Amino acid sequence: MDSTLTLAAPAARAGTPRLRVAVIGGSLTGPVAALLLLRAGFDVTVYEATPASASRGGGLIGLEHAALDILDGLGIPQREFIAYDSETILQVAVRDRRPAQTVRRTYPGRNTTWPLLHRALAARVPAAVLRTGMRVTGLAAHTGRPVLRFADGSSEPADLVVFADGRSSIGRRLLDPDRALRYAGYVAHRGIAVHAPRPGLRDFVRMEPCPGAQFNVAPVPGGCDWTFYLGCTPAAYERHFGAPPTRRVFALPQHISPAARSHVDAQADALLPPDHAAVVRATTARMAVAVLDIDPPTRMVWPVGDGHAVLLGDALAPVRPHTARGANNGIEQAAGLAVALTQHRKYGADLPAALHGWQRRHLPAAVAAVRRGPVIGDRLGLGAR
Ligand SMILES: Cc1cc2nc3c(=O)[nH]c(=O)nc-3n(C[C@H](O)[C@H](O)[C@H](O)COP(=O)(O)OP(=O)(O)OC[C@H]3O[C@@H](n4cnc5c(N)ncnc54)[C@H](O)[C@@H]3O)c2cc1C
Incomplete structure (x- = not known):
């Protein structure tokens, strides 16, 4: 674990209880959220469905400057997850199997891969924080507190549940069941x-x-x-x-x-x-x-008893890959969430208002990316609108 994560924790304002945060999903968005919240002094547990031994693959991911800066702020040097530092995109029109015209663009970011980024993040999540093989199956309020249920029959309480559990999110199915994948x-x-x-x-x-x-x-x-x-x-x-x-x-x-x-x-x-x-x-x-x-999201925050649950990353809004926004959205939303929660913890900001402020700032980017996917697909002649 990077020791700066604990050293940098701000002192809580007297009387503000220390929130217990459950992060669901240990891929990209979840670990970024967990590391930021640990650094901010929260009590965090990450629950990941797959066992520690499971190999999970993923491909190339373009990260824009905002996301790169958030990773920088976590003390993760770019050389650890950017193997090739090119910012160039060559867009080649192909006719009769031959390159017909090439347009050179400059990407405002760098390319990583899922394994490189996941490894860099996972190496910094303390072993005691990550619980693998824990598949969430339900969420309910019990004596006013959100309680997560797991496939093995166990349950765990939390004050805030952060669903970063990807495209088939159980969190989305529980909190926002009308938004089904198409x-x-x-x-x-x-x-x-x-x-x-x-x-x-x-x-x-x-x-x-x-x-x-x-x-x-x-x-x-x-x-x-x-x-x-x-x-x-x-x-x-x-x-x-x-x-x-x-x-x-x-x-x-x-x-x-x-x-x-x-x-x-x-x-x-x-x-x-x-x-x-x-x-x-x-x-x-x-x-x-x-x-x-998926239909664009209309909210990111739900009350659960006296606590809250939020959706972020692909759990909130899986977007078409051509938008190159899925991981960027998740990382930016995680950072915004840590900002809002820090205002609560450090200065006693009203928690529901802080969460709604976070939602207001981040929802438009998620909605825009969901809408942009079919537009790009149309231009390429892929899929139906
Ligand atoms: C071909 C392709 C290219 C892409 N290119 C880009 C790009 O250039 N830029 C970009 O920003 N994005 C890109 N993306 C999107 C990006 O890969 C995703 O948005 C990103 O991986 C989502 O991360 P996540 O952590 O939110 O979700 P996921 O990576 O899906 O992780 C969800 C995690 O939750 C766990 N989980 C699921 N259910 C449960 C449960 N019930 N209980 C506990 N744990 C659970 C899963 O095991 C998994 O570990 C691309 C995607 C594809 C397919």
């Missing part, structure tokens, strides 16, 4: 290849053989990470990945059927320049992510 009609096929399409790849390359496809590739430690967006009916998704898209929201390597693999290879051969198609074909371990939509 399949957008296409899939982000993903893989990590040992060889890049060209030696010396440093930038993020976005190939657009539109309409109906997009292919992104960027360097990661040990090779290159690619994402190939392709249309897919719900029936084909179930055939290829073994379950409907709103149930199997991530298809892990063991869920990728030979038919899914052949389909992606054939589309790469039909649409991409040969060197990029060769990278796809050569990739052994693959994953797939169903692209999903």
